[in-house]
Amino acid sequence: MSTDPFVVVGADAAGLSAASKCRRAAPDREVIVFEKGQWISYAYCGMPYFIEGRVDRMADLLSLLPAEADERGIDLRRGHEVTGVDPEAKTVRVESDDETFDQPYSDLLVATGGRATTGSFDVRGVDGAFTLHSMDAAAAIDAYIADPDEYDFGRVDDTPVDRERVAYNAELAAPETAAIVGGGYVGVEMAEALVGRGLEVHLFQRSEHVLRPFGEAVGERVETELADKGVTVHTETPVDALVGDDRIEAVAFDGAELAVDLAVVGVGIEPNTELLAETGVDLGTGGALRTDDYGRTNLDDVYAAGDCATARHTVTGEETWLPLGLTANRAGRAIGSTVAGEPTPVGDIAGTAVVKAFDQECGRVGLVSEAEATAAGFDPVSATITAGSRSGYYPGAAETDVTLVADRETERLLGGSIVGPDRAAVRIDTLSTALDAGMTVGEVERLDLAYAPPFSPVWDPILVAAKVLNGQLDD
């Protein structure tokens, strides 16, 4: 084996999981992680909760500190941007404020993540207009919402935040009305966060329902919930433009304008693959770096993981691109093992996702709509049911909606969604497990699921849905 180090580009979930695992499994192995910025291993998913104020200190969102990376024997170099890869020479070009050099590698992991897309919206240089895909942006939004001079800088202590940007936003007049452009995870979570901060909130969704990956039943329920909690939801309403030169003044849509003083754009993310653009690397679904079962790209000894990489879908067996937290952590860890000498598959992903929308808990896994299943080559049949979350007589029993999708020919479960206020989200794991096992709807119907009045009715909502869908399959 080459004595050159294992080089990792990007110090977030995938990169640091790989580095840590490799060091644990092969303590003699040299591992260098280059991170172009100052942040490492931060909880992207926690940013809305920081802005909401549920999380007091941004430092709490840091899951690994540089000192801890040191302790693990990882050679972490922040402020070092990798600007090129030479797969023939097996070197990366590294640039920092002080130097530029070529670093040889034996194995290379590209874990460059993704970035927020902004569509046609340019938020740069416009006060009060933001995307939410970095800790600096989260801190800036939080400071912007605060009344001038009332911002508590303690919120961002012990982090490498851009304090200048925070200070600038803290001095601007506090907003009263917000537009959120895009009703995905970030949009829905931000709606809750901004209502929690006392703003009047408008949420704009281009398509028919918010939370598109969760399907219609979840989307409808969440729209009702958002409305109940005071959010004005504009579905089937593309925003045409953000209005305002120096500061956001309005959003334009349907030929009208709505005056706002805060706009958050969350219309999607895309993979950061530019680093390998001129190497002959294969790109796959979503423009992400195409990887095999072990996270390898088509370039020798070059791996990719996390939001910049493809994965294989549990249900379709096809390549997919689903940038989610567990996927990144798991693939990173597997690659760390593989590089350390123990080949470990990164594992398939079922697309399991959960999100909280005020008091509604939402979950989805696999293929959640007939359209999605048809596109994947199945002959789908689906059912949506509403059932109680507990025995009817037990206080707190709440309506839980379950959608299941199956293939008519094989009767195999293809996916499903769950929404409800009472322990609904974690129930999705049952479906994820059933998908992983390739269960038929009949097998799901016969699962021995838990029953006790405080937690579930005799027939769990999932069993009820399976029964109904099984009845349709028999027709």
Add this chain to the structure above:
Amino acid sequence: MSTDPFVVVGADAAGLSAASKCRRAAPDREVIVFEKGQWISYAYCGMPYFIEGRVDRMADLLSLLPAEADERGIDLRRGHEVTGVDPEAKTVRVESDDETFDQPYSDLLVATGGRATTGSFDVRGVDGAFTLHSMDAAAAIDAYIADPDEYDFGRVDDTPVDRERVAYNAELAAPETAAIVGGGYVGVEMAEALVGRGLEVHLFQRSEHVLRPFGEAVGERVETELADKGVTVHTETPVDALVGDDRIEAVAFDGAELAVDLAVVGVGIEPNTELLAETGVDLGTGGALRTDDYGRTNLDDVYAAGDCATARHTVTGEETWLPLGLTANRAGRAIGSTVAGEPTPVGDIAGTAVVKAFDQECGRVGLVSEAEATAAGFDPVSATITAGSRSGYYPGAAETDVTLVADRETERLLGGSIVGPDRAAVRIDTLSTALDAGMTVGEVERLDLAYAPPFSPVWDPILVAAKVLNGQLDD
């Protein structure tokens, strides 16, 4: 096919599920259900919550009313006790206040349920001493706890309760100190109920830990929770006797006596099989009626289901006896289909169970201890971990204990338990599904389980446990 009716003995979960399903699937089929008492289809599991006062009216615990059985075309005959079966003649002997007759059947379902065992304790005729295995007993306890003449008879309106017994208990002096004999489900739920009613509560458990079927990790956590909530837990403390002739005065244990004025005995249940005692029926595990994959006994056209019948265990493939609600409902429904002409297996059971102990949610499935696994012929290895229920920075994150047991040779998951205050119980369904699929620990570790800060950390507690156990398997 014989034109004689499908006869069901017992009008609770299994019996009425079978009758209802048969009538739906074969509307021309005559179905007669004999019930010796007046209660039908009541929620046994809801009784502690009625006594606690969370459920206002006992009538809320009735899941099917006689009039609804009528609407389904079921010939329901309450107050009719089946006292004998002649499997040669294919008749049952039926006795009511008015008549005794032989009823021919084409198919017979014995769904006679179970009864509380009392061990050496005789609670009959002793005021303030009860077992909890009937609605009449639950109503009597509830009335006994009330201050004299302050009992609200509206609590039992619209039910066939023994009002004389209720009235008698309502007039007795209200108790202040309770002993619960037996720390199983009923014991733990009753402890919570009685604390909720303001009593000082002592719980006695013969063995090392309460909730034995849930294993040590759950037992320990629940004992701490009970103590925190004011219950005095006496583990490894068999009660020698109930003291008192007309009214309970004390419980005797360890050569001492503790003065109490309420005693609830919950030391176990046993199957009601006497009806078939002289028919040559095979008995199996736990003395229950031995049944095959379709719920058939060894007697022609005689089925058994529910708390009086055996089932097959998902993990061991062996006969087992686990009297639980879903098992009864599911077996009844399957037998109803089979009798209607569509042969339907009753399904294996994994022994999934959940219980609430104040703020702790407990779940178990499969084989939860190495001892249990060894007894079943496996070479077990197990791990218990503690992990957060949410991202550490999200308020409400709580310690969740997961125990997993696997077979060393095949690495197959054999069972597990979960305990914690935050959505712990329903997570057991993930393990039940994995057991049903026969997954290895490695397969569980690679499951794509849900992650979002309010509901789960990146690595779900189940994944953490699988990772640790997998590490042990590699050793």
